[in-house]
Structure formats: C-alpha cells, structure tokens
Amino acid sequence: xKILLIYILIMGxxxxxxxxxxxxxxxxxxxxxxxxxxxxxxxLLGHQLGANEEVANSMTSMGLTGLLLCLAAMxxxxxxxxxxxxxxxxxxxxxxxxxxxx
Amino acid sequence: xxxxxxxxxxxxxFVSGRLGLFAFLAPLESEAVIYVLYAMxxxxxVGIGAQYRDGEGERLSFKALLYSVTxxxxxxxxxxxxxxxxxxxxxxxxxxxxxMGWYSLSTGLVYTYSPSLSVAxxxxxxxxxVLSIFIMPLLIKKFRRPEVVAVGGTATIQSSVACAAVTGxxxxxxxxxxxxxxxxxxxxxxxxxxxxx
Numbered sequence: 001x002k003i004l005l006i007y008i009l010i011m012g013x014x015x016x017x018x019x020x021x022x023x024x025x026x027x028x029x030x031x032x033x034x035x036x037x038x039x040x041x042x043x044l045l046g047h048q049l050g051a052n053e054e055v056a057n058s059m060t061s062m063g064l065t066g067l068l069l070c071l072a073a074m075x076x077x078x079x080x081x082x083x084x085x086x087x088x089x090x091x092x093x094x095x096x097x098x099x100x101x102x
Numbered sequence: 103x104x105x106x107x108x109x110x111x112x113x114x115x116f117v118s119g120r121l122g123l124f125a126f127l128a129p130l131e132s133e134a135v136i137y138v139l140y141a142m143x144x145x146x147x148v149g150i151g152a153q154y155r156d157g158e159g160e161r162l163s164f165k166a167l168l169y170s171v172t173x174x175x176x177x178x179x180x181x182x183x184x185x186x187x188x189x190x191x192x193x194x195x196x197x198x199x200x201x202m203g204w205y206s207l208s209t210g211l212v213y214t215y216s217p218s219l220s221v222a223x224x225x226x227x228x229x230x231x232v233l234s235i236f237i238m239p240l241l242i243k244k245f246r247r248p249e250v251v252a253v254g255g256t257a258t259i260q261s262s263v264a265c266a267a268v269t270g271x272x273x274x275x276x277x278x279x280x281x282x283x284x285x286x287x288x289x290x291x292x293x294x295x296x297x298x299x
Contacts, residue, residue: 007290014144018151025152037142046115058218066225069206076180077173
C-alpha cells in the first residue's frame with residue numbers, strides 16, 4: 001500500500017506540474033529520459049534475473065505462462081467488452097469510427 | 103525497433119548476470135529499480151499533464167470509462183480462469199494480468215514481489231503489445247472500436263495507429279489513447295492491490 005500511495009502522489013504531482021507549467025507535451029528530452037530509464041530498468045532486471053538461479057531455471061515455464069496468460073487476457077477483454085457494447089448499443093449501431101464516443 | 107532494443111538490453115543484462123559480470127550492482131539493484139521507476143512515472147505524468155493543458159487529451163466520457171474498466175475486468179477474469187491450468191496461483195495470475203501490457207512499469211513492480219513471476223509478466227506485456235499490433239487491424243474490419251481497442255490493454259496507441267492505417271479512421275487513435283491512458287493509470291494500483299492481498 002505504501003508503494004501505491006507513493007505512485008499516486010508522484011503521478012498527481014507530475015500531472016499537476018505538467019498542467020500548470022510550460023513543459024512541452026512532446027518534449028524530446030523527456031522522451032529520451034524515459035527511454036533511458038527504461039533501458040536502465042530492463043538491464044538491472046535482466047541482471048537480477050540472470051544472477052538468480054531459481055529464476056533462470058523457471059525461465060521457459062514462466063515465459064510460456066506469460067504468453068498463455070496474454071492470449072487469455074486479450075480474448076477475455078475482447079469478449080467482455082463486446083458483450084457490454086452489444087448490451088449498451090445493440091448490434092445495429094454504426095461500425096468503429098462512427099460511434100458516439102467521438 | 104524499440105521493442106527489439108529493449109529485448110536486447112534485457113537479454114544483455116540476463117547474460118551478464120549469468121556470467122557473474124557487474125556483481126557490484128547486486129546489493130543496489132532492487133532499490134535502484136524502484137527509484138528509476140519513480141523518476142519514469144513522474145516524467146510520464148508531466149507529459150500527461152502537459153497534453154491536457156494543451157487540449158490534446160481526449161475528454162473522458164462515461165462509456166469510455168466503462169469500457170476501460172470492463173477491459174481490465176475481462177483480462178483479470180480470463181487470467182483467473184487460466185490459472186486453473188497453469189503452474190501459477192490465481193493471485194499470481196491476477197498480478198501478472200494487471201500489467202495490461204505496460205511492461206516497463208509492471209515488470210519492475212512485480213519483481214519486488216516475485217522475480218520469477220516478473221519473467222511471466224514481462225512476456226505477458228510484450229506479447230500483448232506486439233500481438234495487438236497485428237490482431238487489431240484484422241478485428242477492426244468486422245468489429246467496433248470498444249472491443250477492438252480492448253485487445254491492446256495499455257498498448258493501444260501503436261496498434262490503434264495500425265488500425266487507422268487499415269481503415270482510414272483516425273478517431274480510433276484518439277480513442278485508443280484515451281482508453282490506454284485510463285487503463286495505464288490503474289495498472290500500478292491493481293498490481294499493488296493484488297500483491298498486498
């Protein structure tokens with residue numbers, strides 16, 4: 001819960017700062033910073049995973065687990081939203097871009 | 103291309119860990135990952151705030167919010183059911199599925215809970231991003247925006263662009279961005295919640 005609170009605070013502070021100040025919404029510096037952070041995180045995670053015998057041994061089974069969960073989650077989201085959309089809007093409403101969401 | 107670079111960096115880190123290189127990093131890694139994540143989330147949030155200030159953030163409608171929440175519910179329900187046949191508990195499946203495609207954040211968060219589950223989370227998220235780029239343009243020919251965008255989870259922006267290229271309907275990009283943003287904001291909340299159960 002502590003981590004969750006910290007993330008909410010950080011996100012709230014960041015959104016407020018971005019909204020109130022003149023930071024560009026398409027900053028190349030920020031984009032590079034985010035990519036740099038991501039590369040550091042992935043390298044450190046990879047290093048930790050490689051140095052951990054238990055993780056290295058479960059790599060194949062956990063990778064397959066992740067892939068199967070992904071396929072199930074994509075199908076689950078699709079099916080549930082399809083059912084909800086049909087319940088709310090019916091079958092006859094216009095296709096993709098012509099909905100009232102616009 | 104970016105995904106390829108990310109995979110190469112991850113594999114390079116993994117190989118260096120297996121070979122025992124950069125052993126001095128070991129005591130610092132867990133904390134360093136968290137602090138770098140904090141910095142990254144802050145930078146992303148500043149960008150979101152600036153987008154709304156510039157009027158680039160799409161306005162949230164009740165239906166879009168409902169579809170976003172339903173997208174998450176569908177993923178979690180399916181993952182929970184899949185845990186019956188997979189070598190993970192329902193709780194672990196829910197944690198993994200809560201990543202919703204945001205591999206950079208969720209892999210780091212899940213690592214603090216279980217290093218081996220973070221492997222599954224990374225594969226889950228990257229697969230969702232990559233597969234949705236190919237699947238969404240196929241689905242949009244037969245189905246409508248809400249269910250098609252639901253396939254991508256947080257990774258709807260690139261895949262929505264692919265859809266727009268197929269249909270010529272650019273509104274799906276803005277819609278995908280909106281739904282992806284709502285889901286993204288819930289990812290750290292969901293992962294922390296399920297880890298704390």
